[in-house]
Amino acid sequence: MTRLKTPLLAAAFVAGVASIGLTPALAQTAPAPADAGAAAGDTHHHARARMMPGQFVDGRIAFLKAQLKITPAQEGQWQKVEAAMRENAKALDQTVASMRQSRGDRNAVERLEMREQFIKVRAENTGRFLAAFKPLYGSLSPEQQQMADQLIDAAQHRWHHRA
Secondary structure, three states: OHHHHHHHHHHHHHHHHHHHOOOOOHHHHOOOOOOHHHHHOOHHHHHHHHOOHHHHHHHHHHHHHHHHOOOHHHHHHHHHHHHHHHHHHHHHHHHHHHHHHOOOOOOHHHHHHHHHHHHHHHHHHHHHHHHHHHHHHHHOOHHHHHHHHHHHHHHHHHHHHHO
């Protein structure tokens, strides 16, 4: 059961990490055509397109903290990671909201500019997370580092298969 549990938990973490900017989370951030849900009768897809990436940041933070088994001695470094995750979620939410607001008839150049902006936010989020996570990682036990490695590897694996 433990062998199955770790990949499942890693998959759940990856889904969460996607929302803070370490992966593109295109399924949640790409605006659906205005009539996509109605035309297909698929209200679930339409509702999913309205979700904001930062909507579940508290759960993702709790999950990561639990999986890494953060100790009281590591709490100070953890607070910086938590703050970075919240800031990343906020930045991504603002970007997605802006994209949705101006989602009308975009030409090819405007769509590429929008994509470039999303990539910039994602890069900034990755840098912010790395700056906070690196000192925490250095304070983790070998077992905690192994779990962190697995979670980040799973996130990177998902990113490469989405592109």
